[in-house]
């Protein structure tokens with residue numbers, strides 16, 4: 466079942482068309498990477514999903530319920546981590562989560578177990594210092610705990626790793642990966658390696674639309690080319706029949722041909738290279754292809 470469904474969404478700010486016909490479906494218990502350049506409209510989309518910003522047209526459903534601007538009832542299914550989470554800095558993590566649990570109506574008898582579980586999940590158990598002394602990574606981790614307090618079906622994170630160092634990013638990605646069994650995660654980012662690390666699926670937002678969806682489970686994004694090692698003489702023999710892009714000394718990338726065609730051509734020119742490698746596209750290759 467889909468937990469988030471966006472149909473033909475449009476949003477402009479005066480004459481700045483930010484979202485222009487966005488369709489998106491996120492299946493339950495997956496991690497979805499919402500990729501886009503700075504200013505492509507990721508935050509704008511998330512605000513509309515949260516009912517905090519009115520779309521010009523189109524529909525959004527969360528857990529099968531229609532999102533209505535100004536009526537935040539669908540937000541009972543959502544936990545949200547903004548890009549810069551704000552806290553009461555004089556509290557410690559336990560006190561802050563206790564307050565969140567009270568506000569969200571978690572029964573007193575259930576609170577301690579829930580808070581202990583979340584503090585452990587985000588690696589803040591036993592940390593007594595005030596939030597004002599937290600690093601950026603600790604604040605992000607506390608933000609995830611806060612967003613999960615009410616067992617949401619959907620956790621939305623707005624660029625959760627963008628401002629973090631590699632260690633902080635790894636910690637956040639590990640946590641998001643761990644919660645996949647309990648909730649569905651949608652996170653926006655322009656850090657492609659983060660997407661490759663934990664996402665099941667990713668969608669690329671470009672010029673207001675989802676221009677490409679990628680299944681990351683098999684990690685096969687298609688062929689980029691075939692890389693062969695050629696002597697200068699072999700290269701000259703092949704140059705008229707193949708597009709050869711020089712990569713390094715004696716290494717050339719062949720594009721525009723299948724592997725079978727390359728074998729046939731090499732054979733017909735009596736060229737038998739020492740090295741021949743099928744080169745796969747990376748997520749970055751796909752991203753650059755569809756956004757340039």
Ligand SMILES: Nc1ncnc2c1ncn2[C@@H]1O[C@H](COP(=O)(O)OP(=O)(O)OP(=O)(O)O)[C@@H](O)[C@H]1O
Pocket residue numbers: 478481483501502503504505506507508509510624
């Ligand atoms: N309230 C607003 N009024 C006018 N323009 C806005 C408003 N909010 C966003 N925009 C514009 O909409 C566009 C998309 O912004 P948005 O913050 O959604 O992008 P983003 O993909 O989240 O970017 P980033 O990766 O930098 O956070 C930008 O051109 C931004 O200036």
